[in-house]
Amino acid sequence: MILVTGGAGYIGSHANKELNLAGYETVVLDNMSYGHQDFLKWGVFEEVDLGDTEAIRDVFRKYEIEAVMHFAAFTYVGESVEDPQKYYLNNLRNTLNLFQVMNEFEVKKLVFSSTCATYGNPQKIPLTEDHPQNPINPYGQGKLMVEKILKDYSQAYDLRYVSLRYFNAAGADPEQDVGERHDPETHLIPLILDAAAGKREDIKIFGTDYPTPDGTCIRDYIHVTDLADAHIKALKYLETGGKSEVFNLGNGNGFSVREVIEEAKKVTGNQIKATEIERRPGDPPILVGSSKKAREILKWQPKYDDLTKIITTAWEWYKKDNEVGM
Ligand code: UDP
Incomplete structure (x- = not known):
């Protein structure tokens, strides 16, 4: 076992x-x-x-x-x-x-x-x-x-x-048997979904003056x-x-906080209010990983490798877990 x-x-x-x-x-x-x-x-x-x-x-x-x-x-x-x-x-x-x-x-x-x-x-x-x-x-x-x-x-x-x-x-299990649920929740995507569902007023963007194309942090969402x-x-x-x-x-693609919010608006079809605030201490501007080694040696091939799939599965789970009828 x-x-x-x-x-x-x-x-x-x-x-x-x-x-x-x-x-x-x-x-x-x-x-x-x-x-x-x-x-x-x-x-x-x-x-x-x-x-x-x-x-x-x-x-x-x-x-x-x-x-x-x-x-x-x-x-x-x-x-x-x-x-x-x-x-x-x-x-x-x-x-x-x-x-x-x-x-x-x-x-x-x-x-x-x-x-x-x-x-x-x-x-x-x-x-x-x-x-x-x-x-x-x-x-x-x-x-x-x-x-x-x-x-x-x-x-x-x-x-x-x-x-x-x-x-x-x-993201979450596409069959929604399990998913993301943290208490307290601090992660970007579930907090954005809270805002999309009207469970929180807005999503706070932590820092807009990073050396990235839109000024917000870039992460590799897997x-x-x-x-x-x-x-x-x-x-x-x-x-x-x-x-x-x-x-x-990782999936090798980085997405900025603003890109994640925009994609969540499309996926949920809801408005999401974003409020820009100061940086969160300890956040590097960009974290993107190469998974070449895992792909080559483990023959690993991510299937849900774009932001739409990730947020769609997260949203399906979120609606089920929070009994949000939309
Ligand atoms: N972030 C944000 N607002 C939030 C939560 C997170 O702007 O309410 C940003 C955070 O600064 C980071 C990215 O979103 O750049 C991902 O943060 P998360 O806490 O989800 O994961 P971490 O990168 O800390 O592991």
Whole structure:
């Protein structure tokens, strides 16, 4: 069975669905701090906090785990600056607990959720995997630490891993079994949809004086189902003897905040009021990734690779999840 930590969360639940569709049996582990009960639609569920090493051992005793996909983590960059301890304890210490138990039970295959936040401010675009990693916040720092620890562990303990550095995960399952739901919500697309649905007055544009064509930040939005698919491909890569590797997962196209708002107006057919305010601290002007390596080695091919598809699936899910009749 495949252990999916954080499988009740946004990306973990989409990957859990794809794993089950691909014929894998899964055990979802989640402490439900940010997870959603109604996202637990596939596999068996164990409510466990990775801070509890003995409880992790119980899961490994109960099921025959062949490989682990490790999604469980806190993901609010701003919060990680205000309360780094919260992030290091969960994203680093608790991750080490999991690796310790994997080691004890000789589970040697891991797919790890890393992030483009490990790069810090880009020196060149698109970002490739060999770009220097100088994270500018504790969230990215903790993920980078895990990447480095994995390198050491893989050499010492025969562990093979794939670290996947996500760009901006967006969109929702096209069948709307699961989707994006955060509390608090800080992400651009769901907040724009709130504005489109009349649930918030406006969307705030954080900074219009960036060195980009329209002055707003550019990001690489990658559909969550494409991300999930990359995890299956990474697992198969490890199953067929692939060596430890790191891959970017982005779609290679950057969109500005204004472009995302304009596209959301088209998709929803609604007015969206945008209010320009000051920059949000810590936002690099442009983050766009090259996923050439994942395409070549994992044979990964994003399907939902344009903004229309991403926002359309996000909007379909949003309407269902918020009971918006439009
Ligand atoms: N953003 C914005 N208004 C918002 C939320 C986000 O202008 O209410 C911008 C943010 O500055 C960034 C982009 O949208 O340039 C994507 O932000 P998000 O928080 O979705 O993801 P991040 O890039 O921080 O991972």
